[in-house]
Amino acid sequence: MTPARTVLSTRVLLVCAAVGVATGLLTAFAGWISVPVWAVYPLAVLYGLVLGVHVVPGILAQELLRLPWVALISHVIAALVATAFSPQWIARYLGMAILIGGLQEGIAALTRYRVWQWWRFMISGVIVGVVIAVIMGFVFDLQRFEPWAQVAFVVVLFLGPIAWTGIALAIGAGLRRAGVARGVGGP
16 A cells, blocks of 8 residues: 655755745845835835736746645745845745745635636736735825825835746746656646
């Protein structure tokens, strides 16, 4: 009798770790540039593009592996790697990992982990964009901006995760074509 094959095999976890490390470095870089972006008033409108990078670990892992839990695992690993470079933001990194990774897993779970077309990932990006725009709209003092900047800030907060979802999908599709996840993930 052979043991049942687990979805989270060592190979799957190693791919999640590779995705987490690579995207954790990207997340750390985004964390460091967020300070000057936020500090310079006209650039603060672009903060959503910097913040949107947090969707990459989960989208990349799901596109590569197409399995349950890989988004959340990759997000947590990315958060831990980013924390090594920016320990002052451990709460931010882990909070975003759990929030966004959880949303991405929940959206995939709604389709019972069977729908992996680009539009499903974009729905995920839209939902994350809405959540981030609402949360950050309350967190930051938008009243200090002029009305046009308030609107631009919220719009870019919404569009940032969608743009990064597209980038992560393109990278993931390229890695799949290159055979990175061959024999490891789902369909």
